Amino acid sequence: MSQLTNAxxxxxxxxxxxxxxxxTNSAWIAQQLNMHGFHVQRRVAVGDVWNEIWRALDEESVGADIVLITGGLGPTADDIxxxxxxxxxxxxxxxxxATLDHVTYLFEKVFRRPGPMLERNRKQAEVPDVCTVLKNEVGTAPGMLFEKNGKLFFSMPGVPHEMKWLMEHQVIPIIQQRFFPGAIEHRTILTQGIGESFLAERIKDFEEALPAHVKLAYLPGYGMVRLRLTARGNDPVSLKNEIDHLHRELQLLVADVMVVNEDFTMEQVVGRLLKQQGKTVCTAESCTGGYIAHLLTVHPGSSAFFSGSVVSYSNSIKQQVLGVSETTLQTAGAVSEATVLQMATHARELMHTDYAVAVSGIMGPDGGTADKPVGTVWMAVSTPLKTEAKLIQLRFDRRRNIELTAIQALNMLRMAILQNT
Amino acid sequence: MSQLTNAxxxxxxxxxxxxxxxxTNSAWIAQQLNMHGFHVQRRVAVGDVWNEIWRALDEESVGADIVLITGGLGPTADDIxxxxxxxxxxxxxxxxxATLDHVTYLFEKVFRRPGPMLERNRKQAEVPDVCTVLKNEVGTAPGMLFEKNGKLFFSMPGVPHEMKWLMEHQVIPIIQQRFFPGAIEHRTILTQGIGESFLAERIKDFEEALPAHVKLAYLPGYGMVRLRLTARGNDPVSLKNEIDHLHRELQLLVADVMVVNEDFTMEQVVGRLLKQQGKTVCTAESCTGGYIAHLLTVHPGSSAFFSGSVVSYSNSIKQQVLGVSETTLQTAGAVSEATVLQMATHARELMHTDYAVAVSGIMGPDGGTADKPVGTVWMAVSTPLKTEAKLIQLRFDRRRNIELTAIQALNMLRMAILQNT
Structure with a gap:
């Protein structure tokens, strides 16, 4: 097994x-380091307090070869x-x-601030004379590299897009050159519809037979469980072969509950299916308030398959824009099978798409009744062949109910697309 | 100044x-502890590795009176x-x-799992004989309380809603009873339209004159800067008076750029304004893909002021549902002043609301042209009196461009509501 480079x-x-x-910064940094074969050992957050930062530098450099520091470099007085x-x-x-020239350039040419530059912005060009300055092309606070006892310390601003730019253009190239990282490979499987413990029971023999340098992790979230295999070693080629073999074996064991065999989200899987088939989708959302549309459009390239959405929060929009019948709303109610079936069918016609997803439910904390308690959600998917509805019952807080509803509705859409292929 | 209880x-x-x-767990825990007068000194994240967890327990108990531990209690084998x-x-x-009875009850009555309970679920009822078991009513893994050298250690599962339940019903009541916390008060001001360094320059004298037990922090995010005053002391009443006085002073200094003088988000401020006035709003979203609607509906009570949205991602929906003229789309284009003016006006008519917000832009990474580069966004607000548009130019990645567009559009709406009052 390779000597790990710890961060x-x-x-x-x-x-x-x-x-x-x-x-969110340290999650992103951890992701990047792992992708490039470095192992993150610990993450620590401390306040803008002299002794605490000092202690963190002492402690974190004990087991790590690389220490990455973000935050505390802004132009204001709480930065020490x-x-x-x-x-x-x-x-x-x-x-x-060089930093002063860059700060001046940004203020004059990019930000186009009126008046003279402030003293506190000039101060951003001051750096310790024992560091290597890492130019930050997207902001005024430079990155800094320090060395001590063969360990590297990188300091970056906490503004996410500046930190990301510095990681990609400065930090990663330097540490890759400096350390020869051991090989590391991750393989992921996303499952839906099976609890963590039942999944663990099913793949118990597989897990127990794993070699010591391969780890299996269970990552539950949004009503799904992500399984992650991680292998470490010296030889990238044999490691890759080995983990691919294990990954295939695991896929066979969970085939009936597998959403995807890559590190994708549910909405990415749905988007890719639609793109592959050249089909389009729209949504008719009541209780999710546009969140399904947001999930589908937050990734690049969504205009290829996503046409639009009607968020019908009020009943009058359900009626007037989506054409849900007044009788249905009065007799069955807004949260009902009949309503979501009409929402899905009419949305598909109105927006001329191949598929439509509709949801209507009670997300809480208010609005529940004895018949339809908080967490009652009806959802429907309309395809060129048929329109079907289903009822789910959730029992969480508002935000989580919205998220879980969106994932379940997208999964229902995914199944419908697969059946329609 | 009070003796701090450190966590x-x-x-x-x-x-x-x-x-x-x-x-997100440790942010939530930190929020709760602060609200109840405890000071979070450090946060650390470690892997499922025996030595690393041991080291964290040793190190974190040095400066802290209370150590809160989450994660690593699930039923699967990676939990040690x-x-x-x-x-x-x-x-x-x-x-x-008692825990076994509770786990059995959950499996039989709540989860209604078929077949016998798994051995790994039975194991969740095993606890160290040196802890106080803290019943977890919403899950199978119990919380645990340990004491060592007068310090309290709480262990909670990592599943967010279980951790939250344990914090509220078990941990907070215990530590409140056990420690007499010093008083702590926070006051927040949300500003928009002024950069961090210019804001700092403007309130420099105020900041320098602050007494030692009051701290000022700048929290930038989403194109806004949140100012937070924090005061610590022994006497809750005099501390409250003192910080309220400083808070009023600070509000006067930033009156022209202040969104709100409480710890609210932009969408909460807009929602509250609409509720106070008994007015309604709808959105017509292209590039934000439903994100503005999502922001407005994620908080409880939004049905009082939010009617709905048309997410017109494709041009045909802009035309057929929102009634943007074909000529406009062909000559001015989908990202233009004329298009968003029509989107806002027609959305307001279609959904019968008092206000409407419309956005159309290019979020990237693709779709930019020389005339309209990535980050070009047109937005409009329609009120009972007029409809106005404005152009902004962003320069970030897709997700951040979507978030910033939503905040700027909501701020434009906020200003229109205030003018209309």
Missing amino acids: AIITIGDELLIGQVID TKPLLSEYFGGKLVLDQ | AIITIGDELLIGQVID TKPLLSEYFGGKLVLDQ
Whole structure:
């Protein structure tokens, strides 16, 4: 087994510790490092507090070869990271002319700010004299590289698109050149319709027979379970063959509940199926309020298969735009089989698509009745051949009910497309 | 100044270290602890690795009085947390009859699983004999409380809704009773239309004059900057008076760029304005694909002011459902002032609302031209008095362009509502 190159991630900012901001940076950094064969050992978040940042640098450099630091480099006074790094690595702050030229250029030509540049923005061009400056082409705060006891420390701003640019253009190329990473391979299978423990029971023998350098993880989420095989080794070619073999074996074991054998989301799977078949879809959404349409359009290339949506939150829009009959709304109600069948059929006609998905339900916390408690959802899919509805019952909070409804409706669409092939 | 009660959060799971899952649990836990007057000192994420979890327990208990642990308690084999905690605190695993009864009840009555319960689910009822079992009414894995050197360690499952239930019903009541927390107060102001450094320049004197026990933080995001004042002290009443006074002072300094003086999101502010006025809104979305509708409907109570949306991703829906003229689409194009003006006006008529918001743009990565590069967005707001359009130019990736467009459109709506009052 290869010698692992270990990385640790430190994110700095009080906002992370009071929970006002969710730390998406370190998830993204971890993803990139793994893709490039580096192993993330720990992630730690600390406040804008001198002693805490210092302690994190001490502790994280113990087991790691690479320490990636984000945050604390902005132009405002709660940022203390730069002077701290300077002292920690035994340097002093000096003006970096190339950075100053770049900051000036950004202010004058790109941001086109009126008036003179502020002193606090000039200060962004100050860097410790013991670091290698990593030019940040998309922002004013430069990246910095420090070395100590053969370990590399990278400091990047916390603004996500600046951090991402620095990772891709500066950090990854440097660490790839510097360390010869051991090979690492991931294979994923997305399953739906089976609980984590039943899945584990089914693939128990497979899991127990796995060699020591291959790990299996269960990642539950949105009513689905993602299985991930991870293998580490020295020889990339044999490792790839080995994990592909195991991946095929696992696919056979879960064939009936498998959504896809790649690291894709449900909406990506649906989008790809539609694109492959040259078909289109639209949605008619009540309780999901446009969330299914959002999922389908957040990935590039969705205009090839997604035509549009009618979000019929009020009954009058169900009636007047989607043509649900007044009688149906009065007798069966907005959350009913008859309503979603009409929503799906009429949406498909109105928007001239091959498929249509419709949902109507009660997401909570209010609006439930004895007959139709919070979490009652009717959904329908209309295809060129037929329109079918189904009822699900959820029992979570509003946001999670919306997310689960969207995933279930997309899965119903996926099954209909597969049957229609 | 009060003696702070410090907390640390440990999240466990390989999935956090390869970035396949974003850690929303620890943000939520941090929020709750802060709200109840506890100070989160550090957050750390480690893999399902014996030595790493052990090390985290050692390190995090150094500065903290309370250590909250999530993850690693599921029924599958990659979970090693429970045996580890048992050994760490010097106990052994024993069957807890009350937990077994609860697990059996859930399987038989709630999940209604066919067949006998699995051995791995029975195992969830095993707990270290040195812990206090915290009943988890919404799941099979119980919470656990350990004590060592006067410090409390809580272990909770990583499934978000189970963790949240345990925090609210078990952890918070216990730590409130056990520690007398110092008082802590937060006040927030959301600003839009001014950059972080210009904002900092403007409120420099205010910031420098703040007493030592009050901190000011800048939290930028989605083209807005959130300012947060945090004060700590012993006497809740005088602390509240003091921070309210500072909050009012700060509001006067940023009055022209302030969206709201509470910890609200843009869509919550818009929703509240509409509710206060008894008015309704609809959206006509092209490039945002339903995201504005989703933002407006993700919070409870939105049916009071949100009627619906037409997501006109294809030109034929712009024409046939929203009545944008064919000539306009052919001459000015789908991304144009004329198109969004028609989209907004006709959506307002079609869905019978007081206000309508329309957007059409190019979110990337493809679809840009020399005239209309990626990031070109036209948006319009229609009110009972007039319909106005504006052009913005964004320069980020697809997802961020969608988010920023939604926020800017909602802000344009907010201004129109305020003018119309």
